[in-house]
Amino acid sequence: MSTAVRKSPRLHGPAPGADSGGYRARGALAAMAATLLACYGTLAAIAFLSAFGIALSPDQAIWKGTIVVLALSTTASVAAGWRRHRSPLPIAPAIAGSALMSYLMLVHFDRALEALAFLLLGLAVLADRHLGARAGCAARRGADR
C-alpha cells in the first residue's frame, strides 16, 4: 500500500464521497433548523419575554413569510443534491413538506399538519444526507478499484 502523503483537503478539495454532500447538505440541515427556529423559537422568545412583562407581537405576515421562505430554501438545498445522488427520493417529501407548509402559513393553519410538514422536510434532509453519503461511498469504492 502506498504511503504517500495525504493531500490536504483545504488545498485539493475533499476526497470524493468524503461526506454526505459537503456545504450543500449542511446548508439543507441548517435551513431546516432555521425553519424550526423561526417557527418555535419565535414562540419561545415571545413567551420568555412576556414572562418579564415585555409584550411582543410580531407581524404575522413577516413571521409566516420567513417560515415559508426557509422551508422553500430547505427544499431547494435538498433538490440540489440531485446532482450528487441522482435520486428523486428526498425531493418528493421536500416538495410535499414545503407545499404543505406554504398552505398552512398562507391559507389555513393546522398544528397537527404543521408537525407533518416539519416531519416531511426533516425526512427529506435525512434521506438526502443518507443518499449523498452512499453515493460518496460508491464513488470511493470505484476510485479504489
Next chain:
Amino acid sequence: MTAHPIAVPRNNDAGTRPPVRAALLLLGIVAVLNGLGGWLGAQIGVGHLPQAHEPLDALWLALALVYVLAMALPFVPGIEIGLGLMLLLGDTGILLVYLCTQLALALSFLAGRLVPVAVLAALFRTLKFERASQLLAGLAASPREERLQCLARGVAGRWPGRVLKHRYVALALMLNLPGNAVAGGAGGLGLLAGASRLFSFPRYCLLMAVATSPLPLLMLLPRVA
C-alpha cells in the same frame, strides 16, 4: 476471479446504513416542539393562526392557480395582474403572489427547455411570427456552443453583443420593463430563455427571485416601518 484479501461486508459503511435512529429522533423532536409550541401559543395567545382578512380558502387557491397559469403564458401582462392581486389581497397576498410568480416563471422556463425547439418554431410560424420562427429554427440547427455566435451574427452593432454577454442582466431588466407584454411578457421571456438553452435553470431561478422582488419589497416595507 480472486477474492479480496480482506473481506469487507457490503453494508458496513456507517454512511450507508438507513438513518432509522435519526428519523426516530426527528419524529420525537418535532412532536415535542409541536406540542410545546401549541401549549405556549395557547398560554400567550399567539400562534400562526390566520387572523384578519382571510377570504375563503378555495378562493385563494383558485386565484393562485389562475395567476400561475396566466403568468406562465406568453403575451399575458402577468406582472400587472400580480400587482393588482397584491393590492387586493393585502400583506399575506404579497408573499403568495411573489411565490406564485416564481412558480410560474420556473414553469415557463421548463416548458421552453422541455418542448423541442422545432415545435416552438412551428408554433411561431403558425402565429405568423416568421422572424422568431427562423431564429428558433437556426438555433435548433446550431450546436449548443455556437448558439451565442449564431444569435450575435444575426444582428449588427455593438449593443446586441453586449446584451448577449450580459444576458442575465438584460433578462432581469426586460422583465421589469413596463409594457413588456408586447415583447412576450414574463411568461414569453421565460419560455424563450428556456428554449435558447443559454441560461442555467438554478441561475435563472435565482435571477427571477431577485428580479421580481422590488415590487413586493416596496409594498411590504411601509408596513414593516
